[in-house]
Amino acid sequence: MLSRHGIRLLFQKEPAISRPTAELTQISQVILPFSFATEAAVVPAVSLYDTVNRGTPLAVIENDPLATVCSSVMGAVSGERIIQHPLYGTLNCAVIDCVPDVPAPEVPVLLPETITPELILETAERLDVIDELDGVPLILKLREWQETGCDFLVADGIEIEPYSSSAWAVLRDHAENVLEGLRLAALCIGAERYHIAVCLSGHRRRSIALRIGKEYLYQTDSYYPKADPVRYGKRDGRGTVKRSSRVYRIGVQACLALYRALYLGEVHSRCTVTVAGDAVPHPQNVSVPFGTTVQQVLEHCGLTEPPDYLVLGEQMTGTAALTSDVPILPGMTCILAFTAKAIRPVTTRTCIGCGRCVQACHKGLLPFEINRRYQNMHYERLASLSPHLCDGCNACSYICPCGIDLAAVIEEAKTAGNAISVEWKEDTDA
Ligand code: SF4
């Protein structure tokens, strides 16, 4: 359903959203890239048969120390592999055979009043806290926001796409700790106000609000992709957040990781992913060490045969994967496996000019016009339609009654503007 607040997608989060989160601790193997850096010189810091602990750096990168990846498990390096990751491209990886890791007792190592902004920065860097919203180290964001200043910090747990419920699972299990991690991040960057933004049904929202206080929970009134994690124009006890406010957002898993890093001295080594889709016998939220292969997680959820379609990320914005033998890395929060019968064949018709794609676009673009110009090879006119602003949210393709995959066309149109236009002249050599 399309409204001025966005597109209301069919709710597909059950049954994963209602099931407890599974903690996968007995993983046989993880595959971790030595680094995400593409240009810096990467020198592996471990070799074959070396023993590693959680937090052991796998490489040394002099020019870009933040690009170093640390081991997420205790184990022994058993090999090296180059993999083609659908989300991260070509990665040179260490293969680590895991040994059973006895979790350390959770003894707080710090008191809240002893934590300073400098300590938060130092800890986020040392213990590798990564924001699951985009896979970027949190330290980079905190440093930048410290410089620019921040009026409002939001922990983004909205998840309005149809399947994903990993943010909800983290909030359900750790709401108080997520809020404390958010408070620490806000303290670090000098943001006086902060809240957790969600898009949850009444009973789920109330259960979280009861635990953390309803002033810290904001229910968005928008749907995909227009949801705004900011309390624009709404009053709480402390006034109104204006549109001109400097508002930044981080993921709820990053908040939890920051809390655990500061209070428990724990390296950020795990993430929670939703595993769902009609090919999955037991859809569930699963907490795994980084580097666990998608295949191991699918098997845990009862999948015995390869699915017909595998998507890393959400239904609307995820990336199709050809193999499940790829690792789960920071920034992945959803894995979908479908059978062929779940995929509807789309019959495409000519645009009828209904304008629904324009209404759906949260970037204010004219998808039908970009499509028309592109199909008619009016490449020189594309630049003025700003296809480069498109973030590939797919809302226009989803809503188009004629089945036109506008998002795919716009992706191609982004580079078509650079096409060389040749002016044909009469051949004078003859
Ligand atoms: S895919 Fe691009 S053009 Fe289409 S609605 Fe999203 S941002 Fe707009």
Ligand code: SF4
């Ligand atoms: S939604 Fe589809 S049919 Fe309607 S104007 Fe856009 S491209 Fe044309």
